[in-house]
Amino acid sequence: MATTKLLLSDLISGVTHVPSNYIRPISERPNLLDVQWSDGSIPVIDLKGLSGPNRSDIIKEIGQACQNDGFFQVINHGIPEAVIKNMLQVSKEFFQLPESERLKNYSDDPSKSTRLSTSFNVKTEKVSNWRDFLRLHCYPLEDYVHEWPSNPPSFREDVAEYCNKTRGLVLRLLEAISESLGLERDYIDKALNKHGQHMAVNYYPPCPEPELTYGLPGHADPNLITVLLQDDVPGLQVLKKGKWIAVNPIPNTFIVNIGDQIQVLSNDRYKSVLHRAVVNCDKERISIPTFYCPSPDAVIGPARELTHDDHPALYRNFAYGEYYQKFWNRGLATETCLDMFKA
Numbered sequence: 001m002a003t004t005k006l007l008l009s010d011l012i013s014g015v016t017h018v019p020s021n022y023i024r025p026i027s028e029r030p031n032l033l034d035v036q037w038s039d040g041s042i043p044v045i046d047l048k049g050l051s052g053p054n055r056s057d058i059i060k061e062i063g064q065a066c067q068n069d070g071f072f073q074v075i076n077h078g079i080p081e082a083v084i085k086n087m088l089q090v091s092k093e094f095f096q097l098p099e100s101e102r103l104k105n106y107s108d109d110p111s112k113s114t115r116l117s118t119s120f121n122v123k124t125e126k127v128s129n130w131r132d133f134l135r136l137h138c139y140p141l142e143d144y145v146h147e148w149p150s151n152p153p154s155f156r157e158d159v160a161e162y163c164n165k166t167r168g169l170v171l172r173l174l175e176a177i178s179e180s181l182g183l184e185r186d187y188i189d190k191a192l193n194k195h196g197q198h199m200a201v202n203y204y205p206p207c208p209e210p211e212l213t214y215g216l217p218g219h220a221d222p223n224l225i226t227v228l229l230q231d232d233v234p235g236l237q238v239l240k241k242g243k244w245i246a247v248n249p250i251p252n253t254f255i256v257n258i259g260d261q262i263q264v265l266s267n268d269r270y271k272s273v274l275h276r277a278v279v280n281c282d283k284e285r286i287s288i289p290t291f292y293c294p295s296p297d298a299v300i301g302p303a304r305e306l307t308h309d310d311h312p313a314l315y316r317n318f319a320y321g322e323y324y325q326k327f328w329n330r331g332l333a334t335e336t337c338l339d340m341f342k343a
């Protein structure tokens with residue numbers, strides 16, 4: 001008997017084939033045999049010296065990574081192991097809750113500040129993605145924490161702690177990135193108006209036919225900068241010189257990527273790079289991106305210091321809220337929104 005299930009994790013118990021609405025056309029499939037799985041593909045940057053005499057060396061490393069890869073990993077980032085461990089644990093427990101308990105948070109409306117949903121945007125997309133996700137706004141914390149799930153019992157406390165610590169890391173990275181562009185240390189901070197911080201807890205169940213579908217298809221992140229925590233199951237891949245490269249998990253390491261808004265602010269010096277999540281037959285996977293963003297009314301455009309007669313502004317000024325709405329509406333159908341905001 002056909003039953004309607006809202007979430008993928010509840011739909012797939014016992015399925016041996018991917019349901020037809022998850023199957024990509026042949027030309028869009030992940031081609032997993034073509035992926036480079038070896039390590040060492042993305043720079044690893046040690047942040048230990050960022051507040052010491054070697055600051056300028058580390059800023060140079062960060063700038064190089066933003067320019068050449070759009071992605072880097074950070075160690076000695078200052079976020080305690082226990083905070084990371086609790087965040088991963090409580091996320092796993094959340095997705096193990098009974099269906100009726102999880103569904104209390106369900107919504108398909110992307111404008112909601114707290115919601116559990118599935119795929120990417122079920123209202124606009126043609127092919128579904130092999131993912132459930134919990135999405136939370138988390139800055140300022142006191143505006144949102146009361147909306148968050150109250151089960152598991154430690155959820156709010158563990159996630160709030162994680163958000164505070166991650167925000168601290170992002171602010172240090174934004175100062176370093178500002179300086180690496182030759183801008184004032186607080187340039188990006190000020191450009192964001194009131195800041196925004198969102199996070200997702202992505203849950204990718206095991207998939208019987210991972211060659212046919214995606215956890216998330218290739219996309220660029222629409223926000224300013226993303227700091228991703230992943231568990232020990234591989235799945236993230238990054239496009240480098242036309243080839244998909246796996247970013248294999250390293251414990252207690254964060255993966256940082258430049259989003260569209262830094263590409264705009266830097267007038268294309270730094271690149272918001274395509275990445276995707278693939279799934280596998282054996283293991284569920286959890287990834288937790290923190291999306292740091294301008295407030296919706298912040299006006300974003302290329303920094304004047306980075307535009308010249310021979311390198312004019314490549315983008316028009318726009319309100320971030322306008323950009324964000326376009327991102328959700330187009331349903332990952334085109335890989336990047338940046339083209340819609342060219343000068």
Ligand code: OGA
Pocket residue numbers: 200202216221230235236237275276277287288289
């Ligand atoms: C995202 C994303 C990658 C992953 O949520 O924007 O790119 O590994 N996630 O889950």
Ligand code: NI
Pocket residue numbers: 219220221275
């Ligand atoms: Ni992403």
